[in-house]
Amino acid sequence: MTSPSSYLLFIVFSFVFLPTHARNIVHGTCKLCSQQDPNVRYRFCTTSLEAASGSHHANIRGLGKISIHLTHENLTDTSSHIKKLMKNNVFKLNAFVKPRLDDCLELYSDSIIDIRSAMKNYKLKRYDEASLLISAVMDAATTCENGFKEKRKTISPLTKRNNVTFELAAIGLSLIRVIQSGIN
């Protein structure tokens, strides 16, 4: 604790880790994560975590669990959404879109398995394993979205959902990094 920057870091960490008011924990944590990780947007982080039940009593480890849980819920929801799109043929699925949705469904199904495993590992404090699995989920959302970009003038029906999945997972990943930085 000699340089001004390490002093500042100390204040930031105290703010995040000490059991202060819960709202401050979400805000302080999201601030730290958004500063450290370009994939985490402060507003999205606070909105997502505050809407989740339990976040108001959570410590940073609890917030990590909540973000993984939110990612799981979103994956499940998007998976059934894709199934519905294919069944109802809302977008009059053409020969290009249909196989892209098939790919996305497979990616999302795999991601559900990955996020379950990530949660198990997280609970056991196997943070490296959990991080790898969460990264795989982020990659899956990106791969799904990119599939639609292979052809011009095709609009992905899943842009918003892929984005949300990516960002929720990014919050979890970022929280694990904060925890792993040794303070917990």
Ligand SMILES: *[C@@H]1O[C@H](CO)[C@@H](O)[C@H](O)[C@H]1NC(C)=O
């Ligand atoms: C997915 O996450 C977004 C952003 O946090 C949230 O608004 C939405 O309700 C979530 N959906 C499900 C099904 O969990």
Ligand SMILES: *[C@@H]1O[C@H](CO)[C@@H](O)[C@H](O)[C@H]1NC(C)=O
């Ligand atoms: C998700 O959408 C927001 C707002 O539209 C955008 O700022 C952000 O960069 C997007 N994130 C990704 C990973 O595409």
